[in-house]
Amino acid sequence: MKTRKLGQQGLTVSAQGLGCMGMSDFYGKRDEKESLDTIRHALELGVTFLDTSDAYGPYTNEQLVGSAIKGRRNRVVLATKFGIVRSADPAYRGINGRPEYVRSACDASLKRLGVDHIDLYYQHRVDAGVPIEDTVGAMSDLVSAGKVLYIGLSEAGVDTIRRAHATYPVTALQSEYSLWTRDPEDELLPALRELGIGLVAYSPLGRGFLTGLLSSPDDLAADDYRRSTPRFQGENFARNLELVERIEAIAGRKGITPGQLALAWVLARGEDIVPIPGTKRRSYLEENVAAGAVVISASEMDEIAEALPIGAASGGRYPEAMMGLVNR
Secondary structure: EEEEEEOOOOOOEEEEEEHHHHHOOOOOOHHHHHHHHHHHHHOOOOEEEEEEEOOOOHHHHHHHHHHOOOOOHHOOOOEEEEOOOOOOOOOEEOOOOHHHHHHHHHHHHHHHOOOOOOEEEOOOOOOOOOOOHHHHHHHHHHHHHOOEEEEEOOOOOOHHHHHEEEEEOOEEEEEOEEEEEEHHHHHHHHHHHHOOOEEEEEEOOOOOHHHOOOOOOHOOOOOOOHOHHHOOOOHHHHHHHHHHHHHHHHHHHHOOOHHHHHHHHOOOOOOOOOEEEEOOHEEEEEEHHHHHHHHOHHHHHHHHHHHOOOOOOOOOOOOOHOOOOOOO
């Protein structure tokens, strides 16, 4: 597994990370043993950049990751997040960026993870009611205390990123980026490159849609979060299937899976981009890792761009209420 640098503060990570969210939340049935085995197998394959959050579960995903890396901490670059507040109502999403909350959330995450420091600590969503300078100031205090090594933001807008970076150097911005979510190419990526901030691309496989393994919403478990998202509903689903068929055709000619093509495409977009595909199965993990060896030619990049132009996906990537929490 090759490595890539995020930001300009010295953080080096595996060129591909592992998103652990679906092991505990949102994507249907859970299998703790297989999830633990998947995380440990990822480390064996060189995928050492692990991504979690206190919001996943909530809390249980951090506990799972902590169990998986026990005795292996020196092999892991560990990223987690704070800022999304969950409740007994599964649909509720509160946002908290107050300095006192930042400090208490970090201490709680350290305890659940069973570690003495977090390598990369993100604000999961920007709190519009708290100046970003206050939130980032509290995050920088965690760095001074040795509890956090590097800080990041997630789904923040360009103006917010600039203000945050002026307060304390931001190492990475985590945002959705894939063949069917290319919004970052407009303003976000140019700004990140100007400031020397890395992009951590979550959902690089389009929440599984770009793998070609879904043919109907009925393929999803009844409690799968994706059922509530516009791109997985009704006519949007059917239109998006047509896009996947185009990717399948290109991938088939290369002798790879559509998911591998989609992941290789993200990897090819720049050395400052690190995708973190999520999976809870070792077999899919191995397929994702193999995408790192896929070379896409310039002519193939052009063909892919023609097959899936910017804005081609039908439907929003989140329900309307959740879209109000991004790019703030």
